[in-house]
Amino acid sequence: MPQPSALPAPAPAPAPPVIEVTDLALRYPGQSTLAVTGVTFSVPRGQTLAIVGEAGCGKTTLARALAGRAGLRKSSSPLVDGGSLRVAGHSRPKPGRRERARWQFDVGYLAQDAGERLHPRLTIAENVAEPIYLRDQKFDRREAGAAVAGLLDRLHLPLGFMDRFPHELSRGQRQRVALARALVLEPKVLVADDPTMGVDAIVRGPLLDSIRELRLDREFTAVVIAHDLPEVRRFTSRVAIMQGGAIVGLGNIDEVLDQPLHPYVRKLGEVAR
Numbered sequence: 072m073p074q075p076s077a078l079p080a081p082a083p084a085p086a087p088p089v090i091e092v093t094d095l096a097l098r099y100p101g102q103s104t105l106a107v108t109g110v111t112f113s114v115p116r117g118q119t120l121a122i123v124g125e126a127g128c129g130k131t132t133l134a135r136a137l138a139g140r141a142g143l144r145k146s147s148s149p150l151v152d153g154g155s156l157r158v159a160g161h162s163r164p165k166p167g168r169r170e171r172a173r174w175q176f177d178v179g180y181l182a183q184d185a186g187e188r189l190h191p192r193l194t195i196a197e198n199v200a201e202p203i204y205l206r207d208q209k210f211d212r213r214e215a216g217a218a219v220a221g222l223l224d225r226l227h228l229p230l231g232f233m234d235r236f237p238h239e240l241s242r243g244q245r246q247r248v249a250l251a252r253a254l255v256l257e258p259k260v261l262v263a264d265d266p267t268m269g270v271d272a273i274v275r276g277p278l279l280d281s282i283r284e285l286r287l288d289r290e291f292t293a294v295v296i297a298h299d300l301p302e303v304r305r306f307t308s309r310v311a312i313m314q315g316g317a318i319v320g321l322g323n324i325d326e327v328l329d330q331p332l333h334p335y336v337r338k339l340g341e342v343a344r
């Protein structure tokens with residue numbers, strides 16, 4: 072008979088982070104200056120990292136790369152110039168078409184101003200469901216409809232909106248619809264680029280609350296670009312502060328602000344307190 076051991080069982084190895092970025096450098100085709108440089112961070116499963124920083128500091132460029140939009144033959148697509156990134160198991164800087172499609176299915180991407188880029192001639196339900204049919208044309212219509220309805224409900228949008236068109240909704244409502252679309256494939260990761268951009272101040276908070284609630288509900292890992300630190304506190308305590316393409320502060324918001332290692336972080340802290 073095996074004897075009970077006096078030694079405690081070894082702790083299970085921690086799961087690898089869902090997002091791992093190491094010394095990443097990104098630049099745009101034809102540009103010699105790097106838009107993102109020396110960026111290193113990781114995000115464990117189920118957690119949210121917020122990114123803040125002044126205009127032009129590289130947030131959108133980083134978001135595009137995380138969402139599998141680097142290395143496309145498009146002027147808006149950055150090139151990986153150095154370092155590495157791994158997102159939900161995808162890591163090739165120049166993925167083939169199939170691999171890129173899988174990356175984009177696994178990572179829901181809410182591009183800046185996505186609500187304004189919904190298809191004007193498709194209903195709200197059709198806009199949200201479109202990624203389902205891009206992945207599988209034969210997907211059961213009733214099941215897709217139920218997935219769309221469930222998401223709209225979670226985002227506090229009336230189900231009566233399903234048959235409406237984007238122009239019939241407010242900007243904030245369209246942004247929620249775009250968020251539903253980004254989540255309809257139940258991605259492992261959500262990358263949301265400034266989800267409250269252009270949205271009335273009064274509905275910004277509730278929109279961020281929805282992201283927090285959905286993350287808890289659906290257990291995805293998230294990177295969310297936000298305007299400022301008060302906004303960040305609404306949905307996470309973990310932040311990366313960017314300036315000039317680099318991360319100049321990373322970690323728990325209060326710890327980063329209490330011991331600012333960079334003048335820009337000190338300045339942000341003064342504004343935020």
Ligand SMILES: Nc1ncnc2c1ncn2[C@@H]1O[C@H](COP(=O)(O)OP(=O)(O)OP(=O)(O)O)[C@@H](O)[C@H]1O
Binds near residue numbers: 130133146148
């Ligand atoms: N398509 C592009 N081609 C060339 N340069 C670009 C392109 N898009 C952005 N850039 C440049 O890359 C740098 C980073 O821009 P990026 O849009 O990532 O910043 P950002 O922090 O998201 O700014 P914002 O808060 O204004 O959206 C900037 O210098 C910008 O001018």
